[in-house]
Amino acid sequence: AQSVTQLDSQVPVFEEAPVELRCNYSSSVSVYLFWYVQYPNQGLQLLLKYLSGSTLVKGINGFEAEFNKSQTSFHLRKPSVHISDTAEYFCAVREADSGAGSYQLTFGKGTKLSVIP
Amino acid sequence: KAGVTQTPRYLIKTRGQQVTLSCSPISGHRSVSWYQQTPGQGLQFLFEYFSETQRNKGNFPGRFSGRQFSNSRSEMNVSTLELGDSALYLCASSLVTGSKGTEAFFGQGTRLTVV
Numbered sequence: 001a002q003s004v005t006q007l008d009s010q011v012p013v014f015e016e017a018p019v020e021l022r023c024n025y026s027s028s029v030s031v032y033l034f035w036y037v038q039y040p041n042q043g044l045q046l047l048l049k050y051l052s053g054s055t056l057v058k059g060i061n062g063f064e065a066e067f068n069k070s071q072t073s074f075h076l077r078k079p080s081v082h083i084s085d086t087a088e089y090f091c092a093v094r095e096a097d098s099g100a101g102s103y104q105l106t107f108g109k110g111t112k113l114s115v116i117p
Numbered sequence: 118k119a120g121v122t123q124t125p126r127y128l129i130k131t132r133g134q135q136v137t138l139s140c141s142p143i144s145g146h147r148s149v150s151w152y153q154q155t156p157g158q159g160l161q162f163l164f165e166y167f168s169e170t171q172r173n174k175g176n177f178p179g180r181f182s183g184r185q186f187s188n189s190r191s192e193m194n195v196s197t198l199e200l201g202d203s204a205l206y207l208c209a210s211s212l213v214t215g216s217k218g219t220e221a222f223f224g225q226g227t228r229l230t231v232v
Contacts, residue, residue, distance in 0.1 A: 044223040110160075
């Protein structure tokens with residue numbers, strides 16, 4: 001079984017400032033890692049994913065994340081946020097090479113990012 | 118290319134009733150998963166279907182059930198509704214190609230309110 005911890009439930013940040021949203025996971029098997037964004041009254045949109053290879057992954061809207069296996073972390077960063085980045089962000093894991101091919105995702109509790117003008 | 122379509126978007130039901138939610142995956146996607154999202158519990162996995170077979174199930178009571186049709190469309194049913202079933206129900210579809218790490222695409226959800 002896997003678990004995901006998002007260390008901050010709310011993060012306020014001024015417009016054009018950098019931001020980091022933290023995510024730690026626990027798993028006894030190899031996992032794939034994802035960050036999703038949810039705008040009010042909407043579903044989830046994938047920002048980026050880590051499957052293998054380079055530990056720094058770039059996603060949409062200028063976001064990037066770094067996979068750190070030793071620290072079991074997958075923190076999301078953006079060098080300069082915009083008002084439109086105000087949303088809730090979810091970190092998720094999925095068992096890698098699950099054989100039967102289950103696509104079950106385990107999510108963190110989410111981090112609400114508020115960009116202050 | 119059409120995304121994942123969930124209907125209806127909003128529902129209000131009374132305790133004790135039952136409800137059926139529908140999900141049409143992206144064309145060609147054969148895996149459909151359902152999640153419940155509440156402020157207290159966050160996003161929790163309900164079940165996953167692939168080729169009309171339930172492949173995985175989360176820790177929910179038997180009142181929650183689902184099925185998948187031959188065209189990959191899926192429905193979930195909740196019987197004997199309780200106030201605690203009020204939530205946003207999200208459906209996700211995935212393209213099963215045999216390659217690793219295929220992402221899940223989410224619909225906009227069905228907001229169920231039980232009164």
